[in-house]
Amino acid sequence: MSQESFIYSFVARGTMVLAEYTEFTGNFPAIAAQCLHKLPSSNNKFTYNCDHHTFNFLVEDGYGVASLLRSLESVSKQISIAFLERVKADFRKRYGGGKADTAIAKSLNKEFGPVMKEHMKYIIDHAEEIEKLIKVKAQVSEVKSIMLENIDKAIDRGENLTILADKSETLHSQAQEFRKKGTQVRRKMWYQNMKIKLIVLGILLLLVLVIWLSVCHGFNCAN
Numbered sequence: 678m679s680q681e682s683f684i685y686s687f688v689a690r691g692t693m694v695l696a697e698y699t700e701f702t703g704n705f706p707a708i709a710a711q712c713l714h715k716l717p718s719s720n721n722k723f724t725y726n727c728d729h730h731t732f733n734f735l736v737e738d739g740y741g742v743a744s745l746l747r748s749l750e751s752v753s754k755q756i757s758i759a760f761l762e763r764v765k766a767d768f769r770k771r772y773g774g775g776k777a778d779t780a781i782a783k784s785l786n787k788e789f790g791p792v793m794k795e796h797m798k799y800i801i802d803h804a805e806e807i808e809k810l811i812k813v814k815a816q817v818s819e820v821k822s823i824m825l826e827n828i829d830k831a832i833d834r835g836e837n838l839t840i841l842a843d844k845s846e847t848l849h850s851q852a853q854e855f856r857k858k859g860t861q862v863r864r865k866m867w868y869q870n871m872k873i874k875l876i877v878l879g880i881l882l883l884l885v886l887v888i889w890l891s892v893c894h895g896f897n898c899a900n
Contacts, residue, residue, distance in 0.1 A: 685745040696785035698793040735761040760800040
């Protein structure tokens with residue numbers, strides 16, 4: 678992928694081109710100006726085919742950034758959008774809320790034209806890394822969407838979840854009551870068992886006493 682994959686780029690306020698850059702000759706600036714009049718005013722990304730030229734546009738808050746590609750195969754749409762995002766961010770940082778609001782047509786060519794050239798070079802030189810990063814962001818976005826969808830489903834099942842929560846609380850209370858009664862039963866059985874042991878022990882002591890008295894009486898224990 679070479680820098681020549683990008684043929685033309687510009688930044689516009691409304692339908693007025695404030696800065697543009699190209700190393701080629703052709704009628705694409707005039708075609709780009711025609712496309713500008715067709716763009717919706719809403720913030721979004723657009724792709725237009727005008728007179729066999731494919732322009733990618735990024736529109737935000739009344740400002741538009743565009744790039745013209747040599748061919749659809751030379752640069753992916755994701756890479757082209759990444760270029761537009763970089764140009765938009767840099768332009769806002771330099772001119773946002775000031776010079777950009779009052780600049781006249783193409784008055785920023787000398788200042789910002791070379792900047793767009795540098796962004797083209799950077800995007801082309803780092804295309805592979807950028808595409809990998811775009812894929813990772815897409816995967817993260819997909820996971821986030823799935824999580825939000827699951828949360829929405831859980832909220833939709835709110836009534837069922839409440840019923841399950843009530844049942845769970847009831848089961849917990851019943852389990853605590855069961856443990857309490859089990860402890861009481863074990864204590865009662867322990868007392869009964871101890872009572873039986875004491876009775877048996879008393880009977881054994883009584884028998885020992887009777888036997889001892891009988892033996893002593895037979896052998897005249899007093900003498």
